[in-house]
Amino acid sequence: MSATRSLVGLTFCACYPAFYLVNKYVLSVLKFTYPTLFQGWQTFVGGLLLHVSWKLGWVEINSSSRYDVSTWLPASVLFVGIIYSGSRALSRLAVPVFIILHNIAEVIICGYQKCFRKEKTSPAKICSALFLLAAAGCLPFNDSQFDPDGYFWAVIHLFCVGVYKILQKSQKPSMLSDIDQQYLNYIFSVALLAFASHPTGDLFSVLDFPFLYFYRFHGSCCASGFLGFFLMFSTVKMKSLLAPGQCAAWIFLAKVITAGLSVLLFDVTLTSATVGCLLLGGIGEALLVxxxxKGS
Incomplete structure (x- = not known):
C-alpha cells in the first residue's frame, strides 16, 4: 500500500509541472490567448476521457439526482471562472508568481473557517496565512515583470478557487463524489465555453493565429488536454489514498518543482526582492503543510 501511495504521489508530481509548463508554453511562447477555445478544448478532452473511463469500468460515476446536480451548479460556474481566469493570468505572469498568488485561496478558506464556521485554527495555520498574504502583497511592488492585467485575472482566479473549495468542503457526504463533481464540471464548462467563444470574439479571431497549422501547436494542445485529465485523476486518487497532510506535502513539492523548472525554461526576471517574496510564500505553504x- 505504501508503494501505491508513493506511486500516486510521484505521478501527481510529474503531471502537475508538465501540465502547467505546457500551458505556459502555449499561452506565453506561442501566444495562443483565446481562453474560451483553449479551456474548452481541455475540458472537452477531460470530459471525453472521463466518460470513456466510466464506460470501460475504470471509474465509477453515479447517476445523480437533479437536486444534487442543481446544488453543484454554482460550483461548476466557479470552476469555469477558475480555468478561464487562470488561463488569462498564466499567459501574463511568471509561473512562480502565479503559484504564489494562487496560494492565497488557502487564506480565503482559513478566514471562512475562522470567521463563519468558528473553527479552531492552530498558530501554524494563522502564521501560514500571514506569510502567504505578505508574499502576495509584496509581489506587485517587487515584480520587475509586473503586468496589471495578469494580477487582475490572478485575483479573480484565487477568489474563484477559494470559494470553490469552500463549497466543496461544505458539501454533504451523501452527495456527489469527486469524480461526479469533475464530470459535471467538464460538461458545464464545455457547454458554457463553446457558447461564450462567439461573444468574446475568440471563435473568429483564432483564424489569425500564426501557428494554427503548426505541429508543435497541435502537439502542445493535445498534451495539455491529456495532462489535464491525468492531473485531475491523480489528484482524486491521491486524496482518496493519502491523509490531508500527506496530500499537502506532495502538492507543495509539485509546486516547488514547477516553479524551479519554469525559471529554467521561460524568460523569468528574478530580483533579490522577488526571490524574497517567493521564499516568503514558500515558507507560508510549508507552514500550511x-x-x-498536525491535523488542524
Missing part, C-alpha cells in the same frame, strides 16, 4: 500534518 505542517499544520495539515
Amino acid at each position: 505542517f499544520s495539515e500534518q
